Amino acid sequence: MTIKDKLPEELREKPASKRDPAAKKQALIKATLDTIAEIGITDTSVSRIIERAGLSRGMIHLHFGGKDNLLTVAAQQFSEQYYAEMDRMTDLGPNASPEDRVLAVIEADLSESLLNPRSTKIWHAFRGISSSHPGIARYSSTQDERLVSTLRQAFDELEKVGCYPPNHAEDATSGTLALLEGMWVNYLTDMAGFSRERSVDLICRFLSGLFPGSFLR
Amino acid sequence: MTIKDKLPEELREKPASKRDPAAKKQALIKATLDTIAEIGITDTSVSRIIERAGLSRGMIHLHFGGKDNLLTVAAQQFSEQYYAEMDRMTDLGPNASPEDRVLAVIEADLSESLLNPRSTKIWHAFRGISSSHPGIARYSSTQDERLVSTLRQAFDELEKVGCYPPNHAEDATSGTLALLEGMWVNYLTDMAGFSRERSVDLICRFLSGLFPGSFLR
DNA sequence: ATCACTAATGGACGATCGTCCATTAATTGT
DNA sequence: ACAATTAATGGACGATCGTCCATTAGTGAT
Structure with a gap:
């Protein structure tokens, strides 16, 4: 529990810019769900997900340890x-x-x-x-x-x-x-x-x- | 319509051995459904299907024109x-x-x-x-x-x-x-x-x- | 300003994907 | 017996898959 977590909502979401693991994780989850809805689960690949999220290739492995875990979390x-x-x-x-x-x-x-x-x-x-x-x-x-x-x-x-x-x-x-x-x-x-x-x-x-x-x- | 089609059922199913397009098509469909049931549709690839059917790689393209068509027919x-x-x-x-x-x-x-x-x-x-x-x-x-x-x-x-x-x-x-x-x-x-x-x-x-x-x- | 630390990048990797076709093998018609 | 015809083979192909990691870049503490 850091001090950040005790600030009001508006201030807590400040980082927003370059470094923000939580936001990136969330973006990946949302991109995953959107991709599934749009092109179907069989075509939902790592490439399609990171493309939609506008992030780099390594993020999925970095934050979730692999595609399967991301799918489960989503x-x-x-x-x-x-x-x-x-x-x-x-x-x-x-x-x-x-x-x-x-x-x-x-x-x-x-x-x-x-x-x-x-x-x-x-x-x-x-x-x-x-x-x-x-x-x-x-x-x-x-x-x-x-x-x-x-x-x-x-x-x-x-x-x-x-x-x-x-x-x-x-x-x-x-x-x-x-x-x-x-x-x-x-x-x-x-x-x-x-x-x-x-x-x-x-x-x-x-x-x-x-x-x-x-x-x- | 060949003469074969007029023979009684038992005799009609004779070929059975090496050449039998209809039987091969059927085997591919069954292998497809079995594979989906066993390992899921996301892992159901051409390789898994022909492996299960015991047939060769080109059969799917030959008989169905591609994997998607086989899936639809199945x-x-x-x-x-x-x-x-x-x-x-x-x-x-x-x-x-x-x-x-x-x-x-x-x-x-x-x-x-x-x-x-x-x-x-x-x-x-x-x-x-x-x-x-x-x-x-x-x-x-x-x-x-x-x-x-x-x-x-x-x-x-x-x-x-x-x-x-x-x-x-x-x-x-x-x-x-x-x-x-x-x-x-x-x-x-x-x-x-x-x-x-x-x-x-x-x-x-x-x-x-x-x-x-x-x-x- | 410098350092330590961690988030983020993006390309390399081997594996597997689905398609296609030159070749071989089996069957049919003459 | 000998073409002619068609079923079947299996490897080659480029594309894409998911994973991983050496590198770069941003952040916070001193």
Whole structure:
């Protein structure tokens, strides 16, 4: 912990000029993700990445120890950014109904800021190579612990109100995530024909079947 | 059309020995898919493919005109095989109830013969590169026309029985496919923890919410 | 101003990439 | 038996891959 870290944000970002390892690392990560989104993961080479980042050839080995590590770190950061934005968008007040909290997750996941051409391409690219890159596989699952438990808690509360068969909240959680997964695939496959609103409505219709009286629109 | 083509199957497959373009093409396609499943699409090179097929270097260019074309043909054939097997498994008698026909699709899609380590890895690998390979994108959608209309027809019949809001059958169709999509992702992500039976049950629970009285187990 | 230190550069390296083609081998037709 | 035809081979090719390191340049301390 240096003294720099205690300064306010504006001053901390001063160096900016020639020497700034952290900024360079970040530039490489961003360049990696942008390259994947633009030309695909198979054509994302060290040359393409450093070219886009405007840096020199040795930087990847210097800062990450190799291309594979850079890819893994990029996947990790991409995943973290998704969940950070998801948190930001689902941070309702303490009095929000469980129904509203579920709806917030669905609408966030299908919103422009999370579901867009760039993110979908990157997400599916990483998932496509995940089975042969164990390090990346860890960040290509939808089953993020916190997201699951957010949904689970909300469905648990809804379950208490009525009388439901066993595992109802658990199935509702898994099913909602699966439906969202399917919507992302639909978006990747046909961006022009995709409608966020219709997708939300569709998921709500399924949920209102599970919890009669709720999720009606 | 040579005389060979008129001979019975057993005799037609005779050549088998040194010269057999069709068999060699097929061997290359199979080797391609196997390689993708085993070491991932990024490491699937011409060398790895011909090595696995036990053929010589020039074959890919000779029979397919290049690696990209081979990849596209492999994706196409993989997709066709999926739908052929799906057809085979959902070919119920003419008196099957709509409910049974929907169930047959779900159980087929989640069966060992369609959903297994090899097929999931290949499927997601192709989808991951689909945005940068337009030729492959055509075969990486779940929205196969015939499968959609099979489900759609069954849900239409179920819809007639009761009284439902507009677009009910359409939403049931999209939602079912989305749920299946999500189940494939779950399988890819965690094969050991995946249960086909629980997955079928989960989808049925969602569908019985949509069509009260049906899909109960 | 000088020094020690580390960020950053960019070219060299061997390996592998995908394509192509001159050659060889197998088959067919006469 | 002898062309004619076509399948198949396997090495050569230039391009590009990812890694590595000797060198240069910027920074902060004295």
